[in-house]
Amino acid sequence: MTRVINLAPGPTELDQVWGLRDDYYKLFMEDYNKSIGSGDPVLVELCRLRIAQLVESRFDLALRYSPAVRAGLTDEKTTALPRYPTSDEFTERERICLEFTEQFVIQSSAISDEDVARVMTVLTPEEFIYLCKALSVMDQFARASSAFRLEPPPVVPATMPDFLLPAQADA
Amino acid sequence: MQSEDDGSPAAAIAIPIELSRLAAIPIRTKRSFQLDPVLHELIRIYNAKYQDCQYCQNARQAVAVQHGLEEDMVSALGHFETSDLPEQIKAALRITSALASNPALLTDQIWADAGRYYSEQELVDIVLLSMHTTASKTTITLGLDPGKEASSRLFYPTETDCYGTSEDLSEAIAGLESRGIAVRPQAEARI
Numbered sequence: 001m002t003r004v005i006n007l008a009p010g011p012t013e014l015d016q017v018w019g020l021r022d023d024y025y026k027l028f029m030e031d032y033n034k035s036i037g038s039g040d041p042v043l044v045e046l047c048r049l050r051i052a053q054l055v056e057s058r059f060d061l062a063l064r065y066s067p068a069v070r071a072g073l074t075d076e077k078t079t080a081l082p083r084y085p086t087s088d089e090f091t092e093r094e095r096i097c098l099e100f101t102e103q104f105v106i107q108s109s110a111i112s113d114e115d116v117a118r119v120m121t122v123l124t125p126e127e128f129i130y131l132c133k134a135l136s137v138m139d140q141f142a143r144a145s146s147a148f149r150l151e152p153p154p155v156v157p158a159t160m161p162d163f164l165l166p167a168q169a170d171a
Numbered sequence: 172m173q174s175e176d177d178g179s180p181a182a183a184i185a186i187p188i189e190l191s192r193l194a195a196i197p198i199r200t201k202r203s204f205q206l207d208p209v210l211h212e213l214i215r216i217y218n219a220k221y222q223d224c225q226y227c228q229n230a231r232q233a234v235a236v237q238h239g240l241e242e243d244m245v246s247a248l249g250h251f252e253t254s255d256l257p258e259q260i261k262a263a264l265r266i267t268s269a270l271a272s273n274p275a276l277l278t279d280q281i282w283a284d285a286g287r288y289y290s291e292q293e294l295v296d297i298v299l300l301s302m303h304t305t306a307s308k309t310t311i312t313l314g315l316d317p318g319k320e321a322s323s324r325l326f327y328p329t330e331t332d333c334y335g336t337s338e339d340l341s342e343a344i345a346g347l348e349s350r351g352i353a354v355r356p357q358a359e360a361r362i
Contacts (some may be wrong), residue, residue, distance in 0.1 A: 004291060020295050021193070
């Protein structure tokens with residue numbers, strides 16, 4: 001249960017907590033949805049879930065990005081995510097981007113020109129720019145979800161129309 | 172790095188200006204976060220230092236300075252726990268610090284201690300502002316930090332090229348002016 005006690009109305013703890021600043025909530029989620037929609041959906045979803053694992057956001061871990069599921073992202077692969085450096089489930093491109101994601105989450109100011117150059121061997125400059133923006137909003141959102149201790153939602157929040165609950169993803 | 176969305180790639184990766192205004196950047200408005208200006212500025216600068224954004228950490232909100240922000244408070248951010256900063260500022264910075272490093276470290280004790288000084292709505296605002304100001308990670312990672320020289324100055328809420336305009340902002344600026352707070356850039360006021 002979230003650590004916030006006096007909540008706004010809404011079907012999920014996300015709505016109930018962020019709804020206390022409803023104007024900010026709506027606009028942030030608009031930017032979030034737009035920002036994650038500009039890249040390869042499978043790659044974005046792998047990065048989102050890895051961020052959620054690192055910052056311990058149970059809320060984020062309970063959702064699946066539907067464009068990624070439609071593009072073929074499997075449960076086997078998401079389950080293998082903590083073992084991405086060695087698991088056969090992942091391509092070299094995914095490994096490099098996930099490693100970069102970890103750097104972004106843990107200490108982005110320590111990312112070197114060499115680190116960026118490595119990512120640019122598997123992404124175009126445009127893809128890299130959009131990945132950075134997606135990482136930024138996903139990192140922000142997961143940090144707040146963890147800090148507020150948001151529970152996994154019983155339904156998909158209306159502000160996250162491109163997401164599914166795992167049961168829906170399996171159907 | 173903020174922008175009105177004109178459909179360009181730069182605008183697509185930028186933070187919407189209205190979102191920042193709702194985060195009370197540059198000042199509190201009726202629909203924004205409602206934190207004390209000094210605390211707001213200390214949270215913003217704490218994250219700027221943590222993310223190593225030269226541009227962000229070398230500017231000061233003129234309104235916060237007029238409300239009591241002093242440079243020794245800014246200097247203390249790097250060691251706030253052992254500093255002379257007031258206990259209520261430390262309580263808020265513990266939340267900001269956890270958000271920036273590992274939000275799972277935000278314990279019930281930290282939350283409860285902060286709750287001795289702040290309402291629950293203010294605690295929510297502290298979390299959301301701490302989160303909002305981590306957005307400079309993108310700027311740093313893309314090598315787009317304009318640097319210290321571009322920002323070593325006081326900044327004012329009337330700088331429309333940075334903060335745009337809105338009814339809420341205009342109303343808040345008028346409210347500050349009516350209380351004698353300077354809201355317009357002075358000639359070359361550098362820090």
